[in-house]
Amino acid sequence: xxxxxxxxxxxxxxxxxxxxxxxxxxxxxxxxxxxxxxxxxxxxxxxxxxxxxxxxxxxxxxxxxxxxxxxxxxxxxx
Amino acid sequence: xxxxxxxxxxxxxxxxxxxxxxxxxxxxxxxxxxxxxxxxxxxxxxxxxxxxxxxxxxxxxxxxxxxxxxxxxxxxxxxxxxxxxxxxxxxxxxxxxxxxxxxxxxxxxxxxxxxxxxxxxxxxxxxxxxxxxxxxxxxxxxxxxxxxxxxxxxxxxxxxxxxxxxxxxxxxxxxxxxxxxxxxxxxxxxxxxxxxxxxxxxxxxxxxxxxxxxxxxxxxxxxxxxxxxxxxxxxxxxxxxxxxxxxxxxxxxxxxxxxxxxxxxxxxxxxxxxxxxxxxxxxxxxxxxxxxxxxxxxxxxxxxxxxxxxxxxxxxxxxxxxxxxxxxxxxxxxxxxxxxxxxxxxxxxxxxxxxxxxxxxxxxxxxxxxxxxxxxxxxxxxxxxxxxxxxxxxxxxxxxxxxxxxxxxxxxxxxxxxxxxxxxxxxxxxxxxxxxxxxxxxxxxxxxxxxxxxxxxxxxxxxxxxxxxxxxxxxxxxxxxxxxxxxxxxxxxxxxxxxxxxx
Numbered sequence: 399x400x401x402x403x404x405x406x407x408x409x410x411x412x413x414x415x416x417x418x419x420x421x422x423x424x425x426x427x428x429x430x431x432x433x434x435x436x437x438x439x440x441x442x443x444x445x446x447x448x449x450x451x452x453x454x455x456x457x458x459x460x461x462x463x464x465x466x467x468x469x470x471x472x473x474x475x476x
Numbered sequence: 477x478x479x480x481x482x483x484x485x486x487x488x489x490x491x492x493x494x495x496x497x498x499x500x501x502x503x504x505x506x507x508x509x510x511x512x513x514x515x516x517x518x519x520x521x522x523x524x525x526x527x528x529x530x531x532x533x534x535x536x537x538x539x540x541x542x543x544x545x546x547x548x549x550x551x552x553x554x555x556x557x558x559x560x561x562x563x564x565x566x567x568x569x570x571x572x573x574x575x576x577x578x579x580x581x582x583x584x585x586x587x588x589x590x591x592x593x594x595x596x597x598x599x600x601x602x603x604x605x606x607x608x609x610x611x612x613x614x615x616x617x618x619x620x621x622x623x624x625x626x627x628x629x630x631x632x633x634x635x636x637x638x639x640x641x642x643x644x645x646x647x648x649x650x651x652x653x654x655x656x657x658x659x660x661x662x663x664x665x666x667x668x669x670x671x672x673x674x675x676x677x678x679x680x681x682x683x684x685x686x687x688x689x690x691x692x693x694x695x696x697x698x699x700x701x702x703x704x705x706x707x708x709x710x711x712x713x714x715x716x717x718x719x720x721x722x723x724x725x726x727x728x729x730x731x732x733x734x735x736x737x738x739x740x741x742x743x744x745x746x747x748x749x750x751x752x753x754x755x756x757x758x759x760x761x762x763x764x765x766x767x768x769x770x771x772x773x774x775x776x777x778x779x780x781x782x783x784x785x786x787x788x789x790x791x792x793x794x795x796x797x798x799x800x801x802x803x804x805x806x807x808x809x810x811x812x813x814x815x816x817x818x819x820x821x822x823x824x825x826x827x828x829x830x831x832x833x834x835x836x837x838x839x840x841x842x843x844x845x846x847x848x849x850x851x852x853x854x855x856x857x858x859x860x861x862x863x864x865x866x867x868x869x870x871x872x873x874x875x876x877x878x879x880x881x882x883x884x885x886x887x888x889x890x891x892x893x894x895x896x897x898x899x900x901x902x903x904x905x906x907x908x909x910x911x912x913x914x915x916x917x918x919x920x921x922x923x924x925x926x927x928x929x930x931x932x933x934x935x936x937x938x939x940x941x942x943x944x945x946x947x948x949x950x951x952x953x954x955x956x957x958x959x960x961x962x963x964x965x966x967x968x969x970x971x972x973x974x975x976x977x978x979x
Contacts, residue, residue, distance in 0.1 A: 410932065413933035413936050414937055430698070430699075430945055432889060434703075439919060450737075451732045451736065452736075452737045454732060
């Protein structure tokens with residue numbers, strides 16, 4: 399569910415990318431700083447999850463799977 | 477009297493030749509090295525026989541070499557036109573058609589000039605930076621230069637869908653350099669961290685402070701602004717003490733809770749501008765940096781860089797309803813407000829006059845004549861003013877406060893954007909019958925509403941090939957019917973409210 403929603407969000411931002419299979423969203427320069435800010439705001443809106451600054455690192459945004467794991471991990475911590 | 481910006485560079489390179497001028501992660505250029513590279517590029521261009529006072533396009537990444545190319549172009553008596561290397565070729569084409577450049581410098585791999593509509597020679601910066609010096613040629617250019625000669629053109633968003641180029645000259649830039657450094661007082665111990673890209677005039681703050689006052693500037697890679705903790709680590713590692721950033725770059729740090737993990741350790745001056753600083757975010761910054769100077773800057777590209785400033789008094793607290801003033805004009809700049817009848821008022825359109833005025837829009841007499849007009853208050857002689865299209869008022873302390881725009885221009889992530897340009901581009905797509913672009917200033921996002929058959933993701937794909945990333949809507953929504961006002965116009969304000977209310 400979460401993975402689906404995040405995939406949908408990223409596809410909306412980057413319809414040209416193969417979001418499901420891409421594992422270099424940051425390393426390959428697909429996401430930019432506007433996207434990161436958008437994603438953080440949307441994650442807050444959709445799941446009521448606040449991603450702390452210390453977790454905003456390339457590893458957590460390189461793939462939709464990594465992002466979904468991150469959001470899941472944070473939501474469990476609370 | 478300084479009549480050429482190169483005099484600043486030459487004086488500093490003589491005073492402190494070995495001090496660092498511009499750095500990125502890969503390269504640091506000392507003042508002497510920077511001067512040599514600039515002069516080599518100038519010699520190279522002279523050798524190629526470029527025409528004086530004509531455009532040289534620079535499509536290069538953010539790195540010290542790019543700035544050396546800018547100065548090299550000025551050494552050759554030409555003016556540089558910096559272009560975002562990530563700008564879609566179709567949009568560059570519009571600029572190329574208007575500009576008709578003499579030649580292009582690019583560091584892009586596999587650059588295909590045809591895609592950009594270019595027929596002129598294309599050069600690599602490396603080739604030019606190692607060219608032999610032509611002392612005589614450089615001297616000849618300098619001896620015949622005057623301070624109204626153009627230095628650069630920067631292109632900004634245009635409401636008709638075609639970007640417009642603002643042309644600045646030596647005297648306007650010198651005026652800005654004197655006023656800005658006189659206010660900021662940078663020195664050889666100032667270390668700047670440049671956030672803005674090199675294709676906007678905002679980068680002059682760091683460049684002019686560096687070449688005139690011997691400060692050191694780090695060019696921060698754009699990708700750094702995705703990761704706030706790393707960004708602060710970067711500032712600390714390079715002992716950066718001075719920032720001139722757009723508000724949205726500062727709020728990326730404060731808004732995401734970065735200060736709970738790491739704090740900037742060397743900052744003593746923070747200038748900000750281009751957007752309204754949310755008071756709560758500002759309070760976070762001031763709490764972390766109680767001894768730091770905070771300065772709000774305001775100014776349109778048309779009046780060269782910045783035109784007014786307000787240094788926040790240490791003891792003044794800003795409440796939720798307070799607007800941070802943009803303050804007083806820089807030295808040698810005059811600002812006044814005109815109402816709808818062109819009478820001086822305490823609330824009205826912000827008008828600017830002085831040596832800071834640029835030469836207007838490149839090859840666009842019509843738009844130049846509209847924005848740069850005779851001062852309606854002056855019946856005695858010629859006096860040009862620039863009408864900003866911004867509405868301002870004076871507060872109880874006599875400080876200028878920015879109120880709003882007259883038209884549909886917005887500031888988004890520090891970029892000046894005409895919503896009309898986004899609409900123009902969307903309107904050209906198949907499957908769209910009507911469209912309206914609004915700005916949701918609560919979430920700081922651009923929202924495009926449209927009617928027609930097209931699917932949001934297809935529209936997004938097409939817009940990506942026409943607009944730079946900062947102009948892309950964050951949200952696209954298909955409507956069954958476009959709301960209209962009683963006069964039959966698209967009801968912008970209802971859509972603006974809709975954008976703010978929706979998720």
